[in-house]
Amino acid sequence: MNETNPIKLTSLTTKGGCGCKIGPAELSQVLRNLPPAPYDPQLLVGLDTSDDAGVYRLTDELAIVQTLDFFTPIVDDPYDFGQIAATNAISDVYAMGGKPITALNIVAFPIANLDKEILTNILKGAADKLQEAGVTLVGGHSIDDQEPKFGLAVTGTVHPKRVRTNAGAKSGDKLILTKPIGVGIHTTALKNGMLSVEEVKQVTSVMTTLNKETAETMANFDVHAATDITGFGLLGHTSEMAKASKVGIRINADQVPILPRTRELAQAGRIPGGTKNNFAHVQNDVEFAASIDEIDRYILCDAVTSGGLLLSVPADEADLLLNELVENGVNAALIGEVVREHQGKIVVQ
Incomplete structure (x- = not known):
């Protein structure tokens, strides 16, 4: 921290204020009444x-x-x-x-x-x-x-x-995520003094890493759909992709990159309100395997600031794109696939 400005910026928000997006359910209610x-x-x-x-x-x-x-x-x-x-x-x-x-x-x-x-x-x-x-x-x-x-x-x-949109995902595509999730839980823990100096640096590095390398790399591939993972969380933005593309999506939870200590911090109660709102909004559109407990469900819905891109890529190009992203320094992972079944829904296994 800059020693000439020792004040904690995160302490300056008004009571109840978090700076997060208006929740997807509330925003939907507002927008549906507009002509x-x-x-x-x-x-x-x-x-x-x-x-x-x-x-x-x-x-x-x-x-x-x-x-x-x-x-x-x-x-x-x-x-x-x-x-x-x-x-x-x-x-x-x-x-x-x-x-x-x-x-x-x-x-x-x-x-x-x-x-x-x-x-x-x-x-x-x-x-x-x-x-x-x-x-x-x-x-x-x-x-x-x-x-x-x-x-x-x-x-x-x-x-x-x-133009890449969230509406072009096709059955058979593979899904690539280019940054770890858990940012919202970590920044909530930061406000409560629960992160070490190194952990603050780590989550800050995630949030300050441009998606420029990802964008330049994916430009050489036939990416069918893309979205960035931010306030509505991984499952919130994935749900938007499933609905806009009129497809089903399957997520492999154990393949989703997550910041270290995210589960520990979530168990300690550092789950932001925006994350809980995200979970409430998508739970009717997501089928979770019985092995995925409430904490993991919240993590998959965690409200992210400056997250990675979620890319829907033809299966025959996915491994090559993933390898190029990793070679170019992007923390990318293959996390799921697009399917014909359960249109507009997500299955997390």
Whole structure:
């Protein structure tokens, strides 16, 4: 942690505030009452499939990818918080098969009550991660708020015929996950002082690792569907893929990469509210093997910040893609498959 700013950022959220997404059930209730957007043939990806970003066609050769994400601090170091927020926001563009090009900062900060250097370091962290991703910061907007929040709106480009969505998974595909889960449980434990310095570094490293290498590697393969694993957890985003693609999905729980000590921390009660909401939302769409207990079910639903990509890949390309990802330094694993049975549902075995 930056010693000139010893304040714990994670202690600054208001009581009950976690900075996590509005739960999928609550969000669904809000959105279902909105009138449908006017039809626009240039809108290639909108609200219909709960995808990671919107895609709008400008020409036959060019479309833009647009996304936005922000949240309250989940780590105490301001610089790390800025890096995590930037990595998380950029990830949606990678998930759509796009190349991020510009970004806008979104800042809420109690400017009269906190050291201004804290905000400077948040912005520095984001700026450094944008530079790593090759993204140009073009501006932003700030407000004086009682608790700090930070994020970015990111724009990318993609060829209209190369857009990846969560709606293209096909029976017979294999599923690859490119980062470990358990981030939400670990960041909740961090707020309660239960992580060692090395464990804080480990979970921060996961959250600040761009999905750039994954995106560049998968561009050479016939990836049928992709999504990034964030607030709705592995099973929440997998459920969206199953429903959007009108397929069934089988997950092998013992093959899912999980951060060390995740189960221990979950057993100690460090399960965030967002994770519990995720589990409640998907439990009717998931069939768990009897050997998978409640703790493991929560872990598979854990609310992730800046997670990996979930890729649905033809079976004959899966091993080659997995090997290339691993060779390129990506912590990827083969975790399941797409099936014809139980359309829109998940079986976890």
